[in-house]
Amino acid sequence: MQTENHLKDTFKKTIRTFINVLPIIIGMILATSLVITMFPEQVSSGLFGNGEIIDTLLGASIGSIAAGHPLASYLVGGELLGGGVSLIAVTALVVTWVTVGIVQLPAEALMLGTRFAVYRNIVSFIAAIAIAFLTVYTLQFLGLAWPALNV
Amino acid sequence: MSKQQIKKGLGGWLFLTLVLITYGLLGLVNPEATSQSLVFFTHVMLQVLPVLGLVFLLLFAANLALKPKWIRRYLGSGSGIKGWIAATLGGMLSVGPIYPWYAMLGELRQKGMRDALIATFLYSRAVKLPLLPLMIHYFGVTYTLVLCLYLIGFSIVTGIVVEKLIPVRDV
Numbered sequence: 001m002q003t004e005n006h007l008k009d010t011f012k013k014t015i016r017t018f019i020n021v022l023p024i025i026i027g028m029i030l031a032t033s034l035v036i037t038m039f040p041e042q043v044s045s046g047l048f049g050n051g052e053i054i055d056t057l058l059g060a061s062i063g064s065i066a067a068g069h070p071l072a073s074y075l076v077g078g079e080l081l082g083g084g085v086s087l088i089a090v091t092a093l094v095v096t097w098v099t100v101g102i103v104q105l106p107a108e109a110l111m112l113g114t115r116f117a118v119y120r121n122i123v124s125f126i127a128a129i130a131i132a133f134l135t136v137y138t139l140q141f142l143g144l145a146w147p148a149l150n151v
Numbered sequence: 152m153s154k155q156q157i158k159k160g161l162g163g164w165l166f167l168t169l170v171l172i173t174y175g176l177l178g179l180v181n182p183e184a185t186s187q188s189l190v191f192f193t194h195v196m197l198q199v200l201p202v203l204g205l206v207f208l209l210l211f212a213a214n215l216a217l218k219p220k221w222i223r224r225y226l227g228s229g230s231g232i233k234g235w236i237a238a239t240l241g242g243m244l245s246v247g248p249i250y251p252w253y254a255m256l257g258e259l260r261q262k263g264m265r266d267a268l269i270a271t272f273l274y275s276r277a278v279k280l281p282l283l284p285l286m287i288h289y290f291g292v293t294y295t296l297v298l299c300l301y302l303i304g305f306s307i308v309t310g311i312v313v314e315k316l317i318p319v320r321d322v
Binding site for chain 1: 162163164166167169170171173174177184187188189191192195196199203207210211214215248249250251253254256257258260266269270273274276277279282285286289290291293294297298301302305308309312313316317
């Protein structure tokens, strides 16, 4: 009897949590769909070509705003590389795409706290830029500078 | 239901209402873009639904089995290296969109999970194990390997830095 009550209580608690979370998830997916439809990838490709540092910041910024499937970041990254954008900028874009979420920020703040969400995204943005430089410099150190990579 | 849960619940419905109002306004200005967005939304929702089911089961299991004492031991401030490994592997193995995982992490946080480990979990999600073959296809084996190693390393660094920046919990 006690176990049955515990199961019922836990189920009710889970349902309550889920009902609280559901509008955030649906709202975020609606918002993401809107952003992706309104800002197609062709818009971003014309923005690069302002030097490695600015391009890297731009790549990281675009990745931070983008909120699609990670696979899309590989496709966009591949296209940008083909268009002559540096591997550092593309890496920054690919990394921030999955680690920084400006579009998801309201949901993250609601569920994990505003300060946590803001600090985590800022730190993740800086880390993504560091990773981009370190990855490419490591590849250069290993003698595998772009375009010698297998693409 | 705690005040915090009520606040979170109301905030969520308010947010959804604002997004729906935006759609309504956009529908008047640009019906085609709104329609495209709704088609995209339907496509994403169909992908998310199974993950939501999985997350519901995980939440239920967590509420049923995980006691705050256990969470504090394995994912709390005294969890040590076990906590870092659990958070990193958990992030790498977590599938689907991020939103349902926020709910799970929020629940674990209330039971005592460290902020550092939550940040580590979220960062290590960048290592997408099922997508590694595709990343290798686009960028090559060495690039993928080097990037993933840095991502794993920086997921721990990010966790440490975020926790240093947040001395007091603000949930």
